[in-house]
Amino acid sequence: MLKIQSLSKRFVAESETVHAVDGLSFEVHPGEVFGLLGPNGAGKTTTLRMVLGLVRPDDGYTEVSGIRTSVDPFAAKAKLGFVSASDGVYPWLTVREMLLYFADLYGVEPTEASGRLETLADVMDIVSLLDRRAGSLSTGQRQRVTLVRGLIHDPPVMLLDEPTRGLDVVGVQTIFRYIAHLRETGKAVVVCTHRLDEAERLCDQFGLLHRGRLCHHGTLEEVRRDTGREHLVEMFDDLMNPATIEPSA
């Protein structure tokens, strides 16, 4: 499970203080997909960086499977998988070598790593790519390999940062299949995206982030009830242009 409690981060840029994340709290349970949604600059990446232990919070904490990132960052990281649209590969290694190398970095026993690689290669349809050099893969093939890499140490919590950015229809479907697999295997998943239409189809829980604050939070039904709006895009429009909100009857 992932727990985020009263998390805050301020940055000072050109003598102005930016509240990038401001008192953020939510939980993601096993088998749940949480969409952390927000416009540019809402604080999504800063939140993920704090969960990953790359940025120190000013207040609050993040906890991965009961381990506070600030107390034991290495143990917390071992429980996290991270996939981002800008992930690269080691071009001179074969796909198999690269995935087993990452498994080794995470301390996975070689026999266990090989078994896991076989299962995941099957799920993500990369069996025929395993002995190819990673540098020779197409964008879609590379994407499937990086998705497998995020899971090679079987983490209970997965963070996906803009996972469909730059992908074609087939690539987007692959992400949908991957997230279905994560849900079925009981991972607690956070997806950060601007693609609100995709988020509506992908996520079980939604957090609408604006200027570092969670403005609405819950299932799609709950946020619909809360906002009086049907679609996420309308909810965001209201948040960003409050003057356009129609007074309720």
Ligand SMILES: Nc1ncnc2c1ncn2[C@@H]1O[C@H](COP(=O)(O)OP(=O)(O)OP(=O)(O)O)[C@@H](O)[C@H]1O
């Ligand atoms: N290292 C930094 N120094 C100064 N300001 C920063 C720093 N990192 C982030 N910020 C500011 O914090 C705010 C939140 O940024 P963040 O990158 O978390 O937003 P985001 O929701 O991920 O946006 P995007 O969707 O554009 O990636 C922004 O105003 C940003 O300019």
